[in-house]
Amino acid sequence: MRRQAHAPFDPATVPDDLCPIATELSPLRPGDWRSLRPIVDRERCVKCAVCWLYCPVQCIVERGAWFEPRLETCKGCGICAQECPHRAIRMVEEATV
Numbered sequence: 001m002r003r004q005a006h007a008p009f010d011p012a013t014v015p016d017d018l019c020p021i022a023t024e025l026s027p028l029r030p031g032d033w034r035s036l037r038p039i040v041d042r043e044r045c046v047k048c049a050v051c052w053l054y055c056p057v058q059c060i061v062e063r064g065a066w067f068e069p070r071l072e073t074c075k076g077c078g079i080c081a082q083e084c085p086h087r088a089i090r091m092v093e094e095a096t097v
């Protein structure tokens, strides 16, 4: 089956009564504006993957003997720290790191 080519997006076609929507990708990444950063205690981490399961942006990655967030895309919400059953993640202020 042949795929249809999509026409380029034209912002002028968006009705006036809709909420504003993003029409361009922002160059900002969460690591540019996050105020808290998760720090993993590698000694406590047992690789249970609970943090990986709960992270809303799926930025937790497996490293050797532990899991840790990819900081470029982590938004600092702290859910991983709340959910880690081994208290292996703590949130610290970016300003102090």
Ligand code: SF4
Binding pocket: 040, 044, 045, 046, 047, 048, 049, 050, 051, 052, 066, 067, 083, 084, 085, 086, 087, 088, 089
């Ligand atoms: S939830 Fe905690 S113990 Fe489990 S993999 Fe993540 S950091 Fe490690």
Ligand code: SF4
Binding pocket: 038, 054, 055, 056, 057, 058, 059, 060, 069, 070, 073, 074, 075, 076, 077, 078, 079, 080, 081
């Ligand atoms: S702080 Fe939030 S976004 Fe960052 S790794 Fe934890 S759950 Fe994911």
